[in-house]
Amino acid sequence: MTMGYVLLQNLRRNPLRTALTATAFALPMAVFVIAISIVLNLAIMSQDLAKQLRAAVHHRVSFTNFLPEGMRSRIQALDQGKNRLTAVCGMRWFGGRVPGAQNIVQSLAADHDTFPIVYPDVAMSEHEIAEWNRERRACVVGKLIAEQYGWKVGSQFSLQSSIPPYQELEFVCVKIVELSSRQSVMYFRRDYLENSLEALGAGPGGCNVFWIRARDAESLLALQRDIDAAFANSPDETKTEDENAFIAGFIQAAGNIPGLMQMLAVVVVVILGLVGGNTMMMSLRERMAELAVFKAIGFHSLRVFRLVLTESVILAIGGAAAGVIPVWALLNLIPLSVPGRGPSMPLTASWQGAAGSLFIAALIGFAAGLWPAYQAMRLKTVNALRNIGE
Amino acid sequence: MALPLKYHTRYLLVHRATTLLTVLVVAVVVGTFTWMSGFAAALGETLSVAGDPQKMVVVRRGSESEFNSALSMEDFNRLRQLEEIARDPETGEQLLSGEMLVQLQLPRRSDGGKTLANVAVRGLREVGAKVHRDVKIAGRFPGAGQREVIVGAAAARQFVGLEVGKSIALGYGGDRAFQIVGIFTAEGGPLESEIWGNVDTLMNAYNRNGYSSANLLFSTSVDAKALAARLEGPQIQLSGFTESEYWQKQAANIRVYLGFAYALVAFMFAAAVFAIANTMYATVAGRTREIAMLRTIGFRPPHILAGFLLESVLLCLLGGILGCLLCQAWLSMGGAMKDMYGATTFSTLAFVIRLTPMTVLFALLSVCIIGVLGAIFPARRAARIEVVTALRQT
Amino acid sequence: MSAVDIDLRLVRKVYHKGRMNITVLDGLDLSIEGGDFAVIMGPSGSGKSTLLHLVGGLDSPTSGSVRVGDAHLERMSERELTAWRSRHVGFIFQMYHLVPVLTAAQNVELPLLLFRMSSAERRKRVETALEIVGLKDRMDHRPNQLSGGQEQRVAIARAIVTDPDVIVADEPTGDLDAKTSTEILQLLSLLNSEFRKSIIMVTHDPRAAGFGKRLLHLDKGVLERDERHTHPVQPVAV
Numbered sequence A: 001m002t003m004g005y006v007l008l009q010n011l012r013r014n015p016l017r018t019a020l021t022a023t024a025f026a027l028p029m030a031v032f033v034i035a036i037s038i039v040l041n042l043a044i045m046s047q048d049l050a051k052q053l054r055a056a057v058h059h060r061v062s063f064t065n066f067l068p069e070g071m072r073s074r075i076q077a078l079d080q081g082k083n084r085l086t087a088v089c090g091m092r093w094f095g096g097r098v099p100g101a102q103n104i105v106q107s108l109a110a111d112h113d114t115f116p117i118v119y120p121d122v123a124m125s126e127h128e129i130a131e132w133n134r135e136r137r138a139c140v141v142g143k144l145i146a147e148q149y150g151w152k153v154g155s156q157f158s159l160q161s162s163i164p165p166y167q168e169l170e171f172v173c174v175k176i177v178e179l180s181s182r183q184s185v186m187y188f189r190r191d192y193l194e195n196s197l198e199a200l201g202a203g204p205g206g207c208n209v210f211w212i213r214a215r216d217a218e219s220l221l222a223l224q225r226d227i228d229a230a231f232a233n234s235p236d237e238t239k240t241e242d243e244n245a246f247i248a249g250f251i252q253a254a255g256n257i258p259g260l261m262q263m264l265a266v267v268v269v270v271i272l273g274l275v276g277g278n279t280m281m282m283s284l285r286e287r288m289a290e291l292a293v294f295k296a297i298g299f300h301s302l303r304v305f306r307l308v309l310t311e312s313v314i315l316a317i318g319g320a321a322a323g324v325i326p327v328w329a330l331l332n333l334i335p336l337s338v339p340g341r342g343p344s345m346p347l348t349a350s351w352q353g354a355a356g357s358l359f360i361a362a363l364i365g366f367a368a369g370l371w372p373a374y375q376a377m378r379l380k381t382v383n384a385l386r387n388i389g390e
Numbered sequence B: 001m002a003l004p005l006k007y008h009t010r011y012l013l014v015h016r017a018t019t020l021l022t023v024l025v026v027a028v029v030v031g032t033f034t035w036m037s038g039f040a041a042a043l044g045e046t047l048s049v050a051g052d053p054q055k056m057v058v059v060r061r062g063s064e065s066e067f068n069s070a071l072s073m074e075d076f077n078r079l080r081q082l083e084e085i086a087r088d089p090e091t092g093e094q095l096l097s098g099e100m101l102v103q104l105q106l107p108r109r110s111d112g113g114k115t116l117a118n119v120a121v122r123g124l125r126e127v128g129a130k131v132h133r134d135v136k137i138a139g140r141f142p143g144a145g146q147r148e149v150i151v152g153a154a155a156a157r158q159f160v161g162l163e164v165g166k167s168i169a170l171g172y173g174g175d176r177a178f179q180i181v182g183i184f185t186a187e188g189g190p191l192e193s194e195i196w197g198n199v200d201t202l203m204n205a206y207n208r209n210g211y212s213s214a215n216l217l218f219s220t221s222v223d224a225k226a227l228a229a230r231l232e233g234p235q236i237q238l239s240g241f242t243e244s245e246y247w248q249k250q251a252a253n254i255r256v257y258l259g260f261a262y263a264l265v266a267f268m269f270a271a272a273v274f275a276i277a278n279t280m281y282a283t284v285a286g287r288t289r290e291i292a293m294l295r296t297i298g299f300r301p302p303h304i305l306a307g308f309l310l311e312s313v314l315l316c317l318l319g320g321i322l323g324c325l326l327c328q329a330w331l332s333m334g335g336a337m338k339d340m341y342g343a344t345t346f347s348t349l350a351f352v353i354r355l356t357p358m359t360v361l362f363a364l365l366s367v368c369i370i371g372v373l374g375a376i377f378p379a380r381r382a383a384r385i386e387v388v389t390a391l392r393q394t
Numbered sequence C: 001m002s003a004v005d006i007d008l009r010l011v012r013k014v015y016h017k018g019r020m021n022i023t024v025l026d027g028l029d030l031s032i033e034g035g036d037f038a039v040i041m042g043p044s045g046s047g048k049s050t051l052l053h054l055v056g057g058l059d060s061p062t063s064g065s066v067r068v069g070d071a072h073l074e075r076m077s078e079r080e081l082t083a084w085r086s087r088h089v090g091f092i093f094q095m096y097h098l099v100p101v102l103t104a105a106q107n108v109e110l111p112l113l114l115f116r117m118s119s120a121e122r123r124k125r126v127e128t129a130l131e132i133v134g135l136k137d138r139m140d141h142r143p144n145q146l147s148g149g150q151e152q153r154v155a156i157a158r159a160i161v162t163d164p165d166v167i168v169a170d171e172p173t174g175d176l177d178a179k180t181s182t183e184i185l186q187l188l189s190l191l192n193s194e195f196r197k198s199i200i201m202v203t204h205d206p207r208a209a210g211f212g213k214r215l216l217h218l219d220k221g222v223l224e225r226d227e228r229h230t231h232p233v234q235p236v237a238v
């Protein structure tokens, strides 16, 4: 027998209480993994995006204002030697909808020549790039959209724009995009869109955003400054934001899901602390005499302190695991996506999320056990024995 | 003969620490829940206020928001022919308002201006104020040809720089100063999140030559569905939605979002039930002999059962009240201002989260349910305690 | 190993309850020879348990000295007292105070966890202790599977497993019937005679008192009577 064994046996003392506490830990902890996974995934995503060194150039007043076509060459002209700027890709919102369907597919027309250069993380193979350049109707589709509508590489479908002049265009899918930040967006060729606009007498259309890609982080900052300076005091004043700042605006306006998740995570931590503390208090109250005997037979106060504290931590980790592991396993089987504007928030389970949750649970168990453990340590053996004897 | 209330309140005091911790668990869960209900209620209220049954929003076919819509002058003239449109009883003026919508980025007050929100700017003429009949203007309507705007009360409250007398920069290049000459309310509806100016002045400032949408009031004798069908028809070829239809659509994504959040809170509610059960089991276990004593002096099992249920509900109500107070404190500390995109627009709906009596009532009711659910099994155990065995027990 | 004697000099114990001072022991002098079996009797509240706690190093006197063997308890810190108790005293209580989730053997093993000792060595000691109290066949039973008398035997085994010098017993038979009481008392006499343990026992039962070699009467913190039994009840081999 070891102290560890004694500890585990202690949890069996009141199985009902242990079960209730574990459940009261498991349920909020399930919420916690979900919340933390979303926050973590977004953090990982924004880290990945920062490495991509992209920035969005849009109209200063609103990105719903169009910037003229010619701006692309003027931006490129700011860095003739291409020492800082890798490429510029103009984009225009299409907002297409499968005819008859309710929801809008986030669809954007992009300059086909520079798209693969500005978005290497979309990971188009040589063959796919060749297809994209050859077929004017080519499009790359985010995995979630493709799954929703059952599209595969080679699928043909048409979308009707939800903005003027509301034209319907036909597309051919050349790639399904797996990249987590691009799973709910679709890109197609802007020359194809411009042709259709001209045919309807609505051209030239212009772009909502020019995405630029820089060679390094320093160049990106410099370019942001230079571009905004170059167009200052013109009708097309620009505002250049790096990709994360641009996305953050959407996330904030779409209800700030990460903010809500952080709030829920804090709430969960508070609840667990209270639940854990309560259980340890109650079990301590019933065990006063026993702990007094531990001390009488020579267990030092610190040992008793450790005993109670460890019990609290084990209970917390055990309970949390009962909530974290099923949710984690479930999310591994069926990855979800949280609805929202802008980038979708993939709710996939990462081992960091699960491990982090268990770690937090351990900390909570520790904190919740501190006060009861301190009381157990301070317990006056003589008094405790007397109270029980009576 | 039921157990007196005092008996229970005294016990809640005896185990102060446990009572306090349990009450706090309930309070935190209820506080979160109340905040979210307040959120849902505020949003629902904002959107349902915009429910003028006689008003119709007309947009270009295929477009689902006024922002993405464009009406040419021919479209608008075709609309004019509709005899279903109501007329001003005094002047006989047709209550049809051609409007233009653009957006403006403004800093939020709630985070000290760190982040920007897209605020809708609507251009209309004075007839618009009659079409949007909920609107009450303090100040004057922007004059024709004048660079003037009025701002909605919600926008004024939530975004920086919208005060009467100040100017904001509008126009395609964001380089024309418009002076704020008034504030308007719309009974708390979504229009209050907007900024209004004269449509001709704004069209000029934004280099536009057509409307975005039209709003109209139709006569009471006209059926909304029939009118919508007529608008869709070959003659006019536009889309019309009654105002409530239009705004309810904007709430679609927010509902999904709230649904998700509610699901998560439901988990915490369940956790609270377990926490209560835990506390109540401990209470019952600690009082076994006492319950046996009560039984010997004549209390019957139903009394004991009811007594413990009551004790638990009392505990939970305490938590519920504390939770509502916590939520209110959070709201008054500045957590009340919220704004969100609609489902199909990229412009913001501003609203204020408030604790309505209904929300509080609902929270307290759910708290009682938590209390009963959590205590039912421990209370049954208490009621079933066998007198003889319990008294012999040490 | 020679038996350990106990010596209390001018022991005062005062409790403070609010502004009130309760003097429980007032200048008590008491010597108990090594290998003695002293029984303390007296009315409720006379300070018997208090005296035991002082001898067992659970509590410290307000003034005066408590010496057990060569340990001066009144000079020891809380920490030192704790360490001393684990080696030199075995406690037996009226309510047994066994850990309900551990088996009899594990309960007995508990104090040994404080020693550097191989598990084989611990096992041997536990078996010996349980053999002495006659419960070797109940090693794997939990307290709730044992009778009151058996529980008290396990508690005695726990008290002797560390091979202490002194055994301190506070009303060890208070909760037991006459026959079981006799068995427990015979066991204590055996520990005293065969294993040379000094024993101090508090009891309200005059019959139990007959098992001791020396009988002390305490009243209001003062030793009233001190008599020596010439023919204590002889232990019967268990």
Ligand SMILES: Nc1ncnc2c1ncn2[C@@H]1O[C@H](COP(=O)(O)OP(=O)(O)OP(=O)(O)O)[C@@H](O)[C@H]1O
Binding pocket: A383, A386, C015, C016, C017, C022, C024, C042, C043, C044, C045, C046, C047, C048, C049, C050, C051
């Ligand atoms: N912590 C304390 N604070 C105040 N008074 C105390 C405390 N502990 C004991 N006393 C008092 O000291 C006196 C002696 O108590 P003690 O337990 O030693 O008596 P006892 O002889 O063992 O009685 P019993 O036969 O009932 O066990 C009692 O009057 C008791 O009220």
Ligand SMILES: [Mg+2]
Binding pocket: C048, C049, C050, C170
């Ligand atoms: Mg006593």
